[in-house]
Amino acid sequence: xxxxxxxxxxLLVYKIPREPTAGRxxxxxxxxxxGALLLHDSVWVLPSTPWTREQFQWLAVEIIxxxxxxxxxxxxxxLNGQDEALVQQFLSRVDTAYQEILAEMEQEHADLVAxxxxxxxxxxxxxxxxxxxxxxxxxxxxxRGGFES
Amino acid sequence: xxxxxxxxVGVDRMACAWLITKNIDPDxxxxxxxxxxxxxxxxAEPFDIPGVRLSHHRGHCTFYTIVREYDLKDTVxxxxxRIVDEADVVQEVPVEPAAPGLDLICRGIRLTSPDxxxxxxxxxxxxxxxxxQLASEPIQV
Numbered sequence: 001x002x003x004x005x006x007x008x009x010x011l012l013v014y015k016i017p018r019e020p021t022a023g024r025x026x027x028x029x030x031x032x033x034x035g036a037l038l039l040h041d042s043v044w045v046l047p048s049t050p051w052t053r054e055q056f057q058w059l060a061v062e063i064i065x066x067x068x069x070x071x072x073x074x075x076x077x078x079l080n081g082q083d084e085a086l087v088q089q090f091l092s093r094v095d096t097a098y099q100e101i102l103a104e105m106e107q108e109h110a111d112l113v114a115x116x117x118x119x120x121x122x123x124x125x126x127x128x129x130x131x132x133x134x135x136x137x138x139x140x141x142x143x144r145g146g147f148e149s
Numbered sequence: 150x151x152x153x154x155x156x157x158v159g160v161d162r163m164a165c166a167w168l169i170t171k172n173i174d175p176d177x178x179x180x181x182x183x184x185x186x187x188x189x190x191x192x193a194e195p196f197d198i199p200g201v202r203l204s205h206h207r208g209h210c211t212f213y214t215i216v217r218e219y220d221l222k223d224t225v226x227x228x229x230x231r232i233v234d235e236a237d238v239v240q241e242v243p244v245e246p247a248a249p250g251l252d253l254i255c256r257g258i259r260l261t262s263p264d265x266x267x268x269x270x271x272x273x274x275x276x277x278x279x280x281x282q283l284a285s286e287p288i289q290v
Binding site (some may be wrong): 026029030033050053054057058060061062065107124134 | 199202205206207237239240241
């Protein structure tokens with residue numbers, strides 16, 4: 001992902017009919033899958049890249065098709081230190097997931113195939129290149145065994 | 150006939166242009182407008198622009214929509230539609246391992262192409278290849 005001096009963020013605010021609940025749940029799961037952060041139970045945020053803008057754009061279209069309303073912005077934070085705080089929130093969330101993977105790898109008969117899949121999934125949400133993610137990757141690669149390098 | 154879409158084509162639009170030329174309009178001419186540009190040129194069919202007929206609908210990519218709208222029966226195209234669905238927009242439960250790679254390659258094609266027209270021409274090579282390979286396999290849609 002691109003990293004800029006002053007990061008921009010994409011914000012999605014939406015409202016969707018309470019019924020049917022399937023629509024609400026669908027959008028919620030998509031947000032989770034994208035690794036978007038929900039701020040104050042109202043605004044979903046992702047770092048702005050061509051990819052995230054496009055993902056949010058199509059999600060907004062889906063929300064409208066589901067009978068809801070959606071607004072999509074690109075924005076800059078104006079207060080000192082808030083960019084860093086937001087980046088930390090994104091990092092700490094993927095780091096929690098990476099920690100879980102590491103913990104599961106310690107188990108006897110760990111399912112490495114499932115764990116590598118989980119790693120790949122977390123990695124798509126790792127917008128700020130967590131150092132722990134690199135560590136998980138190295139550990140997974142080390143389990144391959146076979147030839148001495 | 151003329152077809153119009155936004156600039157900076159990616160995995161879905163390269164697939165769409167390939168499909169349009171191959172199955173719908175062999176003489177298709179593609180126009181590009183900047184993202185969000187209004188109004189769209191008259192007399193051109195818009196695609197992969199939010200809100201138009203040939204765009205994302207019900208969680209599916211534009212390629213999928215075109216296959217459905219034009220009632221194309223070729224099961225290889227249905228399989229490609231599923232792959233492009235997963236390549237273009239995150240899906241909750243992915244089943245096509247080729248999808249993320251296809252997305253990367255198409256993004257790279259745009260990066261190394263001087264303009265969108267060239268990117269579509271190069272994308273054609275990728276989709277011809279994907280089609281040929283899938284057509285040679287037992288298809289699971």
